[in-house]
Amino acid sequence: MGRSGTFIAADAVELATVSRGGFIESRHIGSAAVVDGEGEPIALIGDTSTPVFPRSTMKFLQTLAALDAGAPLDGEHLAIACASHSGTPLHVALVRDILGRAGLDETALQCPPAWPADRAARDALIRSGEPNAPIYMECSGKHAAFLAACREAGWPTDSYLDPEHPLQRRVAETVGRFGGGRIDHTSVDGCGAPVHTMPLVALARSMARFATAQESSPFAIFRHAAQIRDAVIAHPTAMSGAGRPDTVLIEQLGIMAKFGAEGVYVAATREGVSVALKYLDGTGRGAPLVALQLLVAAGAVAPQQAEQVLPHLGLEVRGGGRVVGHVNVGAGVPVELPAR
Known part of the structure; x- marks a missing residue:
């Protein structure tokens, strides 16, 4: 058993500040790892070796395990499997389609019921008189992919979230293999699925491997990783929702970006320069900004x-309905990183 907690404040740096009327009223500390396309560190900021729970940034690895197990997914279906979606009609239709192709319906989902995060979709559901349901939960795409893999492999579907289930054992193996780090602790994510710890540097390394994976690889795991990357880049709205920060970074910059609960964020350019960071306070406010600044500092994204x-x-x-301040990059985030 590893240590009972993640890194401590003494080993963190200032990642972001929040200003109001020119006065900094909040400072967010954390750590970040930046690696190149080979997975080699460019910068290790704060403590990047102590494990963290990747939370929803682990969906890329969970979907990879589902593909390796035989889940018949591609295109938008792969994107929704990796998504923390907002429950729009598009998202719900994609999840239902995955389930239907597997001969299942939404009653097979074991994620908790939720209301759509998208306001229009939530209002429409309330007006219809329908209750909240697991299919609207932001992780339902991942759960549908799990179920599709189980059906294809002939594994039981009623216990697909059990850590000892063959699919979840494969997820754990994929986390260790792709990130190159051992699992020190396993618990239960907000959606009910097992979640495994990994250091930020291992999480960044796994993103670099997704970014640089080739469809022509002789190894299935890398061919599948390339499929996932291409699906995410091609279908940004399926990944999150229109106008959300992840969607913006994917759509406008071609960056494979994803937030996770408790202040975790990952981003990777097509060349493989990758960032994994965690806010120690768990807020994640401004995390896409910090990740983007680190990619700029590494020379992987143009400042313009x-x-x-x-x-x-x-x-x-905002204050009184108008803009009175901004979330800014913190003093611990470099302006420039060594060229490699």
Whole structure:
């Protein structure tokens, strides 16, 4: 058993600040790892070796395990499997389609019931008089992919979230193999699926492997990783929702980006320069900004490109209905990183 917690404040750096009227009222500390396309560290900021729970950023690895187990997914269906979606009609239709192709319906989902995060979809559901349901939960695509893999492999579907289930054992193996780090602790994610710890540097390394994977690889795991990357880049709206920061980074910059609960964020360019970070306070406010700045500092994203997307990342602080401040990059985030 590893240590009972993640890194401590003394080993963290300032990742972001929040200003109001020119006064910094909040500071968010955390750690971040930046690696190149080979998975080699470019910068290790704060403590990047102590394990963290990747939370929903682990969906890429979970979907990879489902593909390796035979889940018949491609295109938008792969994207929704990796998604923390907002429950729009598009998202729900994709999840239902995965289940239907597997000969299942939404009653097979074991994620908790939820209301759509998308306001229009939530209002429409309430007006219809229908209750909340597991299919609207942001992780339902991943659960549908799990079930599709189980049906294809001939594994039981009623216990697909059990850590000892063959699919979940395969997920654990994939986490260790793709990230190159051992699992020190396993618990239950918000959606009910097992979640495994890994250091930020291992999480960043796994993203680099997704980014640089080749469809022509002799190894199935890398061919599947390339399929996932291409699906995510091709279908950004399926990954999150229109106008959300992840969607913006994917759509406008071609970055494979994903948030996770408790302040975790990952981002990878097509060349493989990858970032994994965690806010120690769990908020994640401004995490896409920090990840983007680290990619700029590494020379992987042009400053002009970054400037164009900043207005779409939800960084404004409001007071009385008007903008009175912003979320900004913290002092612990480098302006420039060594060239490799």
